[in-house]
Every structure is written in structure tokens, then in C-alpha cells.
Amino acid sequence: MVYKLVKYFKPYPNNDNPYLTGRDVLTVFTCAGLILFIATFVVGIRCLMDFDKGLLDAKNHDLVDINIPLV
Numbered sequence: 001m002v003y004k005l006v007k008y009f010k011p012y013p014n015n016d017n018p019y020l021t022g023r024d025v026l027t028v029f030t031c032a033g034l035i036l037f038i039a040t041f042v043v044g045i046r047c048l049m050d051f052d053k054g055l056l057d058a059k060n061h062d063l064v065d066i067n068i069p070l071v
Contacts, residue, residue: 004030
């Protein structure tokens with residue numbers, strides 16, 4: 001990320017580059033992709049830490065405990 005920012009703000013002698021506007025778009029999508037990747041990794045680690053903790057009560061209940069009329 002730091003390398004990308006250094007390359008982005010480095011002054012270029014030739015400003016007639018036809019791909020100059022594309023660099024801005026690629027930088028935005030690179031940063032957005034990196035943020036989404038890190039968020040996905042964090043959520044995955046959180047789910048892995050919560051694994052095998054939450055559904056035990058839901059799996060072990062009886063139909064009598066629910067109070068649903070059986071027709």
C-alpha cells in the first residue's frame with residue numbers, strides 16, 4: 001500500500017500521458033479491494049474463533065419446548 005502511494009504521488013516529467021486518468025481509477029479500486037480483502041479476512045477469523053459455540057442449544061431442543069400447535 002505504501003509503495004502504491006509513493007508511486008502515485010511521484011512527480012512525472014511528462015504530463016501528456018494518455019493513461020494518467022486511468023491511474024486514479026486503478027488506485028481507487030486497488031484501495032477498495034485491499035480494504036475488502038482485509039475485512040473478509042477479519043470476518044473469517046472471527047467466524048473461525050466462534051466455530052462450535054453457537055448452535056448447540058438450537059440443535060438440542062424438542063418440539064414441545066417451542067409452543068407451536070401441532071395440527
